[in-house]
Amino acid sequence: MTPQHRWPDGPDEVSAELRRVLDEASLRGPDDMMLRRGWAAVAEPPEPPRARRGFWFAGGVATTAALVVAGAFWIRPRLADLAQHAAHERPAAQNEAATPGPRRLMLEGGVEAVLGRSSVMRLEDGAPRIEGGEVRFSVPHRPPGHPFVVRAEGYRVVVVGTRFGVNVEGLAGERKAVGVDVDEGIVEVWETATQRRVARLTPGESWQSPDVDAESPAPPAAVDAAPAPSGPTPTIPRPARNLHHGGKHAAVHALALASPGEAGATSAETPATAEAVAARVALAAGDAPRALQIYRAMAQGTGPSAENAAYEVGKVLNEKMHQPQSAVAAWRRYRAANPDGILRVEADVSIVETLARIGDTDQALSEANEFLRRHPDSERRAEIARLAGDLYRARGDCRHAVATYQITLGASRPRDAVEAAAFHRADCLVRLGDAGGPEAARAYLRTYPNGKFRGEAAALANGSAPRP
């Protein structure tokens, strides 16, 4: 054994502690729900595995050809345009020839922005406002309730995760027009002044605003909040104009093709994922009924996406529409249809937690006990046992509470639940007059010397706690 193979500096207290923490770190892991969510996401991978490396070569040839064609489309109309309208070119357009190529910026949340040569973008509290020219964005998936918002004149472009471009045309102080086009995912355009959704775009679609007056920036507080919809879904006010064709915008198309990283990341969306994105966009925009409608339609299908949608129906009803009873019913329907479904544990946990929250203790306890019986290996077991213990304790049934807290103590995580169970078990034992009560309180204090119940535990340990 060479010295390299040993821990340095001998087995003193610090190195022993360090090794203990490393061991503790090796016990960390995801919970069941995260794994199941993950499975729902990867069960239907976006594209089949590539069989041969030869495809890379073919892909390279195709990309090169596409670049050449796109380049030709970009150069030709541009040259013609320059020749015919040289006298009428705006100063910004003249500057384009002198400035270097597009500039890439990474913004917060992994958002990539590609600025055109004469584009002007300002960051207001980290959120972009486009003041002129075209900027293309690639937005990774955002957590629900945290859409990415781009401001352009009197509009907000709200996205959950997609690739799209925003274009503002016009000179400073003049009327400017806003254009939005979408490469991937779904994008909504909201009018800032009226808080109305004016367009909902799917891949390949584009939207062009009527000319609007240049306006002063909106207050930054509104940046991350998706505007609330008013009334029924509005329609697109003007016929969509395809920004991808014609001299000026062909350059944008070439830009998208020019990036192999982006091209590689692009994959054909299945209808199910497109619907899921649409539902998330609706949720982000505060349109829960629409999200519910989409999820319900998706749930009629088959496969993991349908299963996931059936579960999400309950979640939307519970969290967004504040209908806990209906949510429980939806999860029960999910359970009946998918007794061994990939989100079964998640549905069971949601039912228990929701019933407990609305005060239906009998049902909650019944579901919790059924969960403990049905899922002996679940990582959520400790939490559910703790919840059941709390419910028993609240109704004064300390004997059952002790038994269920004991289940929580058999786990190492989550720490909050285990700590609370350790204290409340000791408390219940003292209430029952059990001789082991004070010792259980001392054990709590030894394990959690700085625990949040240390004061009460000390009182239990030395017998000074007030008796009920």
Next chain:
Amino acid sequence: MAEGPVHTPSLMRAVPSGGSLSADVEMVGRCRRGDSIAWRGLYDRYAPVVYRFLSAFGVPREEREDACQEVFVAVYRSLARFRGEARLSTWIYRIAARHAGRIARRRKVRTLLSTLLVREPPPPPAADPSERSERLQLLDEMVSKLSPKKRLVLVLFEIEGVPIEEVAKIAGCPENTAWSRLHYARSELMAMAKRRER
């Protein structure tokens, strides 16, 4: 030099044993042919490992779940390239390590750009409420200060319990280099821990 404990991490169970190379090749072959049960089996076996590895490597909590899914999408897309020359776990760790490195670089660039553009770097990742242990948070903080190469070797060997020959394959270096990186990583970690102790 004082007699120190030997190198073996006490929790070797962290790495799924997987199976023989031939079993790995067969499993991958089934996944490649579209066998959803095999794909589910692979996910069930390695998702906790990938998640834990990403946590230990310093991927922020808010990005971990997505990162884990992205690793599996990358695994799926690369199945055709698994030739069975290394264990499946080694191969998956390699993909996860590349991905974790990319996330770290992305965050670094983002911080730099934010500093340049808005003069205020993004806030540091929030502490994981499921990992309330102060000791674990301190460990994460110290590990994040190691260089990526040393961090990779330390995380794989000390936390993931991967044998050093596999660690060397994942890191793409000779075994002796892996030992050397591990030694320096441990020394730096010890030094940091002692400084904190004082």
